[in-house]
Structure formats: structure tokens, C-alpha cells
Amino acid sequence: MSKSSISDEFRNCKAITVVFGNDYLLNTIVENLSQDLSVMSKYRLVNQSFNNAIIHKIKKMHREVVIRKDFNCKAENTINFGSERRKDYDCKSCSIFLNCQRVTSNKISKLFRFLKSVVDIKIQRLVLIPCQVNRMCLDDKILHDLVLKELIGPNYNHLEDYMVMYDICRQGCDMCFRISENCLRYGPLQSLVLKRNKHYESLEIRDESLYCYVEMYLHKNFHKYTAANISKTILLRLFRLYANTITCDCLSLILSRGFESAAHSFPKALVEIIVSRWKIETLKLEFSFGDKPSYSLVPAEYRYFSVIKLSEPLDSHTSAIRMFGVFKVDFSSL
Incomplete structure (x- = not known):
């Protein structure tokens, strides 16, 4: 090797060291890299400074995590939907979206462990967006456990927003309960979380x-109550069993679109009690459409509340005791 080539190589190494030693230049390079995690991970091998910058960017990108299940799975199309779904998550045709990153089911666990153990992300906001129609092999229980144990783990106390996990954990669990103790914004509420003393912003x-909640309580005491003698006293008694000490600034009531046996009337009297007891300042009405759980199929003999029809005049219904200065209805999700 000639002296000139050795000299050129030395100057190049020196220039590289100067560039990578400049925090401004290094951060500018990293900020313009691809958002794909598999691509970003390769740049960690350049040197220690690059590795630290990449880790910092990935951690910053995942302070807010939005998980969305893909709509369809080609492998699942060959399975009879009436039969039991596969309980593994090794299907290469199933995938989820983690923010903008598509991840196949067989790589979810590996990615979650990388984010938790190597990057040590501190998630502040976690949102799970469910599919309207679930045609995937990936079981909800498996996804629930992967998110809570392998993605969040012991860092659950950093979560401030924890939204829509209800769709894969309807009754609640110990981990969801612990997360709810630190959250400022939570929902939709599960039955287990309802029983704790906590103030929420939303x-x-x-x-x-x-x-x-009402139907199960009345069904257990069906020999005492009928549709004719249900009063606010009974609802207050029920309310003391559920969330008597919860307070919140803003409450969003999500109204589901149901048809025939899946349709149910709305316990307006219980809502009035909740608004009063929870010291709610803002009440929002939202609408959703999706799969209904089996326990919401209410037999006709247990329909304790009259169905309100939009065609009926408003003066035919009793007014709420507490009135709000501003009332808004969100139809954007319809």
C-alpha cells in the first residue's frame, strides 16, 4: 500500500470521526433515516455514537404507541370461521401495525422484547385500534399478553393514556388494574377497574x-324486581357496587349500533347518577360499530329499560336533573 493511499485513508477516518463526533450532524443524519425499525437497527452497527442516537430516536418514536390489527389473514381464509381459531401466533400471513410499522405475527414477540429490553421504551400513550371484522389467526388473549408482558412489562407506571384495550380484555385483569392506578385517561372501562378509588381526567x-351491570344485578334478583318497580333507589344500590368512588372531568359514552337481539336500551337513570356522583364536567357521546359480545344479547323478558326511539317527541321523556351548558354529539365514527 502506497504512502498516499495510507494518508488518504487516515484523512477519511479522521473526517468520519469529526462527523460522528458532532452531535448536531449525527442527529441530522439520524432524523433523516428511514422510519422502518429493521433499517434503523442496521445503522446501530456503525459505531457507539450512532447506536446511542438510533436508540434515542426509537425510544422517542414509541412514547406513543398505536397498535392496529390487520384486517385479514390469507391463511385464515382457508379455515371455517365457525371453528376454533388457531391459538398460536406463528402465522406469517397475520400482521399488526405498530404505529406505521407492519409486523407479522411470528415476529411480534421478538420486536416487543427488543423495544422493552434493548431500547427500554417508556410508553406514555397506548392505543389499540380493533378491526371491525376479525379474520385473523392471532388470538386476542395472546395479543393482550404480548402487549402487557413483553412490550410494557414493569414500565406500566409511565402510562398516562391507556385506550381501547377493552376490546381484547373485556372483564379486566390484574395488569390492566395496575395500569389504571397511574393513568390520567383510561377507557373503555372494564368491570374490574370500575371498583377502584381514582380521579381521571378522561x-x-x-x-x-x-x-x-344493571342487567346482571337485576337478573340475580329477578324475583324482587320487574320493569314496573325499578327505581333510582335500586340503581343507586347498584352504583355503590360499581365505581362509587371514581371521579372524572370528562366522560365519553360510547353508543354501540346493534340490531335485533343484539340491540339494547340505555339505562338513562344510571347515567344521571354517574354524571352526578362522578362530578363530571364534560359529557361526550360517541358512536361505534363492531362485533357484539355474547353477553350483551339480552332476552326480551330481561329488557328492564324502555327503548328510546328517535321518532318520538322529546317532551315524552323525562329531562335529566343536571343540565350542561354545552352539549355536543360526535357522528364522525358512523
């Missing part, structure tokens, strides 16, 4: 949940 609750 809460979401589904109408089907409210109805089921």
Missing part, C-alpha cells in the same frame, strides 16, 4: 357495559 365507558 374516561370512556360503553353503553353495553352499563346495561350489563
Whole structure:
């Protein structure tokens, strides 16, 4: 090797060292890299400075995590939907979206462990967006456990927003309960979380949940109560069993679109009690459409609340005791 080539190589190494030693230049390079995690991970091998910058960017990107299940799975199309779904998550045709990153089911666990153990992400906001129609091999229980154990793990106390996990954990669990102790914004509420003492900035609750709480209580005491003698006293008694000490600034009531046997009436009297007891300042009405759980199929003999029809005049219904200065209805999700 000639002296000139050795000299050129030395100057190149020196220039590279100067560039990578400049935090401004290094951060500019990293900010313009691809958002694909598999691509970004390769640049960690350049040197220690690059590795630290890449790790910092990935951690910053995942302070807010939005998980969305893909709509369809080609492998699942060959399976009879009436039969039991596969309980593994090794299907290469199933995938989820983690923010903008598509991840196949067989790589979810590996990616989650990388984000938790190597990057040590601190998630502040976690949102799970469910599919309207679930045609995937990936089981909800498996996805739930992967998110809570392998993605969040012991860092659950950093979560401030924890939204829509209700769709894969309807009754609640110990981990969801622990997360709810630190959250400022939570929802939709599960039955387990309803029983704790906590003030929230924002809460979401589904109408089907409210109805089921009432229906289950009345069904156990069906020999005492009928549709004719249900009063606010009975609803207050029920309310003391569920969330008597919860308070929140803003409550979002999510109204589900149901048809025939899946349709149910809304316990307006219970909502009035909740608005008063929870010291709610803002009440939002939202609408959703999706799969209904089996326990919300209410038999006709247990429909304790009259169905409100939009065609009926408003003066035929009793007014709420508490009135709001501003009332808004969100139809954007319809």
C-alpha cells in the first residue's frame, strides 16, 4: 500500500470521526433515516455514537404507541370461521401495525422484547385500534399478553393514556388494574377497574357495559324486581357496587349500533347518577360499530329499560336533573 493511499485513508477516518463526533450532524443524519425499525437497527452497527442516537430516536418514536390489527389473514381464509381459531401466533400471513410499522405475527414477540429490553421504551400513550371484522389467526388473549408482558412489562407506571384495550380484555385483569392506578385517561372501562378509588381526567365507558351491570344485578334478583318497580333507589344500590368512588372531568359514552337481539336500551337513570356522583364536567357521546359480545344479547323478558326511539317527541321523556351548558354529539365514527 502506497504512502498516499495510507494518508488518504487516515484523512477519511479522521473526517468520519469529526462527523460522528458532532452531535448536531449525527442527529441530522439520524432524523433523516428511514422510519422502518429493521433499517434503523442496521445503522446501530456503525459505531457507539450512532447506536446511542438510533436508540434515542426509537425510544422517542414509541412514547406513543398505536397498535392496529390487520384486517385479514390469507391463511385464515382457508379455515371455517365457525371453528376454533388457531391459538398460536406463528402465522406469517397475520400482521399488526405498530404505529406505521407492519409486523407479522411470528415476529411480534421478538420486536416487543427488543423495544422493552434493548431500547427500554417508556410508553406514555397506548392505543389499540380493533378491526371491525376479525379474520385473523392471532388470538386476542395472546395479543393482550404480548402487549402487557413483553412490550410494557414493569414500565406500566409511565402510562398516562391507556385506550381501547377493552376490546381484547373485556372483564379486566390484574395488569390492566395496575395500569389504571397511574393513568390520567383510561377507557373503555372494564368491570374490574370500575371498583377502584381514582380521579381521571378522561374516561370512556360503553353503553353495553352499563346495561350489563344493571342487567346482571337485576337478573340475580329477578324475583324482587320487574320493569314496573325499578327505581333510582335500586340503581343507586347498584352504583355503590360499581365505581362509587371514581371521579372524572370528562366522560365519553360510547353508543354501540346493534340490531335485533343484539340491540339494547340505555339505562338513562344510571347515567344521571354517574354524571352526578362522578362530578363530571364534560359529557361526550360517541358512536361505534363492531362485533357484539355474547353477553350483551339480552332476552326480551330481561329488557328492564324502555327503548328510546328517535321518532318520538322529546317532551315524552323525562329531562335529566343536571343540565350542561354545552352539549355536543360526535357522528364522525358512523
